[in-house]
Amino acid sequence: MSAAAASLIRPVVICGPSGTGKSTLLKKLMAEFPGKFGFSVSHTTRAPRPGEEAGVSYHYVTRDAFLDLVRQDGFIEHAEFSGNMYGTSVQAVEDVKKGGKMCILDIDTQGVKLIKANHPYLNPLYVFISPPSLASLKTRLTGRGTESDASMAARLAAAVGELEYAKSGAFDVVVVNDDLERAYRALRQVIVEGKTDAGDRLPDFAAEQ
Numbered sequence: 001m002s003a004a005a006a007s008l009i010r011p012v013v014i015c016g017p018s019g020t021g022k023s024t025l026l027k028k029l030m031a032e033f034p035g036k037f038g039f040s041v042s043h044t045t046r047a048p049r050p051g052e053e054a055g056v057s058y059h060y061v062t063r064d065a066f067l068d069l070v071r072q073d074g075f076i077e078h079a080e081f082s083g084n085m086y087g088t089s090v091q092a093v094e095d096v097k098k099g100g101k102m103c104i105l106d107i108d109t110q111g112v113k114l115i116k117a118n119h120p121y122l123n124p125l126y127v128f129i130s131p132p133s134l135a136s137l138k139t140r141l142t143g144r145g146t147e148s149d150a151s152m153a154a155r156l157a158a159a160v161g162e163l164e165y166a167k168s169g170a171f172d173v174v175v176v177n178d179d180l181e182r183a184y185r186a187l188r189q190v191i192v193e194g195k196t197d198a199g200d201r202l203p204d205f206a207a208e209q
């Protein structure tokens with residue numbers, strides 16, 4: 001693929017409350033279109049674990065190198081977890097594109113705001129995966145069986161903020177994950193066929209709160 005053709009592959013930002021089904025939908029997309037999509041390789045200051053591969057699992061860097069890149073505005077977002085720094089670099093997103101693949105960025109609304117503010121030239125398609133209702137989101141989080149009560153409450157509170165942000169019109173496309181197969185078809189049309197009008201209307205959550 002020529003550099004010009006590669007530059008036409010817009011990254012896709014997938015955002016939505018925890019438990020709304022982003023991973024489930026993306027897994028289906030990757031399974032149906034192997035090789036078409038790529039995830040950016042994150043940077044970390046932590047040591048590699050057995051079985052991990054540099055440049056594939058992560059870019060392993062020193063804290064100094066990491067902080068240099070922060071100063072150069074080289075990260076879309078970065079954070080520190082239990083003493084180690086992690087980040088998604090602009091370069092890593094560009095690398096996926098250069099490899100001829102569509103970069104999928106699964107990030108939260110904070111990350112979306114950072115791209116819009118600091119890296120608008122990445123020009124991603126912003127897609128919001130919405131639950132059909134807050135009640136269904138709660139059911140899915142419960143069904144997944146991975147959350148404690150406190151974590152569940154935090155995720156639901158965060159969801160309300162994320163839905164408010166989506167309501168402000170920050171996303172190009174909304175896909176409501178009501179019926180999984182229907183939602184998947186809509187998402188596939190949007191991402192693979194470029195039909196951005198195949199999305200849904202954001203449900204009105206106000207009545208539930």
Ligand SMILES: Nc1ncnc2c1ncn2[C@@H]1O[C@H](COP(=O)(O)OP(=O)(O)OP(=O)(O)O)[C@@H](O)[C@H]1O
Binds near residue numbers: 019025177
């Ligand atoms: N359309 C759907 N109908 C019913 N259940 C669904 C649907 N889509 C996903 N689920 C289920 O909801 C749960 C949450 O889905 P998933 O883990 O994909 O969410 P997520 O948005 O990736 O969450 P996180 O941001 O926390 O990683 C899973 O148990 C999944 O099987």
